[in-house]
Every structure is written in C-alpha cells, then in structure tokens.
Amino acid sequence: MSLSGFTAPLWFLLLLVVAAVVAGYVLAQRARRRRTLRFTNLELLDRIAPRSQGWPRHVPAALIIVALLLLTVGLAGPTAEAKVPRNRATVMLVIDVSLSMEATDVQPSRIKAAQDAATAFAKGLTPGINLGLVSFAGTATVMQQPTTERQPVINAIGNLKLAQSTATGEGIFAALNAVQGFSAVVGGVEGPPPARIVLMSDGKQTVPDDLYASRGAFTAAQEAKKESVPISTISFGTDHGTVIIDGRQVPVDVDDGSLQEVARLSGGEFYRAGTAEQLKQVYADLGEQIGYETKQSDASRPWVMLGTLSLIAAAGTSLFLGQRLP
Known part of the structure; x- marks a missing residue:
C-alpha cells in the first residue's frame, strides 16, 4: 500500500490511546503474576487454577492492538496517487x-x-x-x-x-x-x-x-x-x-x-x-x-478492512483459546 499523504492526520493522536492500552495490558499481566506468586500453597494452586497457555494467550490482545493501529491509519485519511x-x-x-x-x-x-x-x-x-x-x-x-x-x-x-x-x-x-x-x-x-x-x-x-x-x-x-x-x-x-x-x-x-x-x-x-x-x-x-x-485518491479502505479482519481474528482466537471474548 503506497501512501502519498493523509487528509486528517490529527487522528494519529489516537496512537497515544493505543500506547496506553499496550501499557495497561503489560501492567495487568505483571500484576497477575505478582498475585499468583503471593499464593503460598502452590500445590493447591496447581489443582484449582487453570494451567497457563503460555504465549498463545497473548495472541488476541496482540491482534486487537494491530487492529487499533490499522483503524487509526484508516481514520487519518490516507491517500495514494492514482492514474x-x-x-x-x-x-x-x-x-x-x-x-x-x-x-x-x-x-x-x-x-x-x-x-x-x-x-x-x-x-x-x-x-x-x-x-x-x-x-x-x-x-x-x-x-x-x-x-x-x-x-x-x-x-x-x-x-x-x-x-x-x-x-x-x-x-x-x-x-x-x-x-x-x-x-x-x-x-x-x-x-x-x-x-x-x-x-x-x-x-x-x-x-x-x-x-x-x-x-x-x-x-x-x-x-x-x-x-x-x-x-x-x-x-x-x-x-x-x-x-x-x-x-x-x-x-x-x-x-x-x-x-x-x-x-x-x-x-x-x-x-x-x-x-x-x-x-x-x-x-x-x-x-x-x-x-x-x-x-x-482515498486509500483508507484497505486499512479499515485489515483492521476489521484483525478484530474478527482477535475475537475468534480468544473464543478458541479461552472460551470467551477478549
């Protein structure tokens, strides 16, 4: 996708919100880890807590972040030269x-x-x-x-x-x-x-x-x-x-x-x-x-389409991995 400019670049301010979401997600994961470590009876924890899924559990969140980035670019009104x-x-x-x-x-x-x-x-x-x-x-x-x-x-x-x-x-x-x-x-x-x-x-x-x-x-x-x-x-x-x-x-x-x-x-x-x-x-x-x-010409459609598909993929992987929506 070749871009030559943007008609509404102020929408890129939403990237600050995306950055805040990423930071919030990272902090939430660290807080969860600290709470887990405070559970003193590790033997009991293994019996009652679901087994960790490792890195795949982060896939839905990553897809949501990608979707937000793509949709932000789409909202900024990308343009491309067209004959x-x-x-x-x-x-x-x-x-x-x-x-x-x-x-x-x-x-x-x-x-x-x-x-x-x-x-x-x-x-x-x-x-x-x-x-x-x-x-x-x-x-x-x-x-x-x-x-x-x-x-x-x-x-x-x-x-x-x-x-x-x-x-x-x-x-x-x-x-x-x-x-x-x-x-x-x-x-x-x-x-x-x-x-x-x-x-x-x-x-x-x-x-x-x-x-x-x-x-x-x-x-x-x-x-x-x-x-x-x-x-x-x-x-x-x-x-x-x-x-x-x-x-x-x-x-x-x-x-x-x-x-x-x-x-x-x-x-x-x-x-x-x-x-x-x-x-x-x-x-x-x-x-x-x-x-x-x-x-x-307006070049926002591919970005909006990819952003929407990323959101759908995030929902699908979340249901598949955790039996719930993110």
Missing part, C-alpha cells in the same frame, strides 16, 4: 508531409513509419479525449476536426499525401484554430477543455525562411503559449536521410534545434526518434502522459 483517464481534453496531431518524408533511412520510409506510429497512438488514446489531425507541407490542412471517434482520424492518417516545402508555422496555426473552434463549441460552464498539440516533423521550416516571421514556427509557438496549448515536438529521422528531387539526390537531415525551440517557446516537451520503434515508443509515452492524469 485517472482524462475525459475532457483536446489533442491535435500535426504531421509533416513534406517530400523529405519519402526518405528510407527509417524503414520502410519515414512517412509510412509515421503513419503506423500515429495510428497506434490514435487507437491507444483514452476514449474520452478529442483527437484531431493536421497535415502540413507548403500549406496546412485540417484533415480531421477533434472528435472522440477514432476511426475518422485513423482513416485521415492513412490518406496523408506528400507535397513540397515545409511550413511548420502554418501547421501549428491550423491546429490552434481547430482547438479554438472546438473549444468555443464544447466549452460550457467549465470553460474550454485543456488542449495540446503533438507535432511530428523531420526537417527545418522552409516557408517562410524566418522562423520568427508572422507565420513562422517560433511565432506560432509563442501564440500557442499565450493560448495555454503546449506543443510536444517529435524530431523524426536520421542524419543520413536522402530523397530524389528532380533527378538529384538531396540530403534531408533532421533539424532537432528548431523543434526543441518550438517546444520550449510553447511550454511543451521535445522528443527525438531515429527509428520506427523509437517513434512508436515516443507516441506511447505521450499517450500515457496525455491520456491520464495523476490524482490523490
């Missing part, structure tokens, strides 16, 4: 579909590995979370608005098509717009649900050249920070990827630096994946992190 599924959140998957995703440094290709990992992420995400999809190359497209239905998102992931250029900022802005539109519809009395963007890319932004331009990735990340929408970025690929463009072999190295900065500016986290398995693991970790939240 609780999130039932009110929005997640936007933002996936790079620039031509560099054709590279085969990750088998069978970057785009195919990305589709497989994103599909597994969608299938494993907590059912109560609203999931949407944005793809981006030279422009961004909202492939699927946030929904708790997973099949439309999975279908959209399977329909991703590659195109020229990399407009990372546009992908982020499109995701933010989708989050804002969805939040305006489902906000209600509790306000908009918490949201997060999961951005996967394998290269540096090319449109526009300046990452701090009005539609640049860093500007978009700063806007996400203002909207309290952290961006978890995934840098996917290796340093030796190449693609054929217009008959020429073009290197398409990953760009960790810009994605790290996007995560930092937005208040999110950066992840690195150089293989298909690593990418799946990153998505699995994100699914666990996004899909569940840690809350303090």
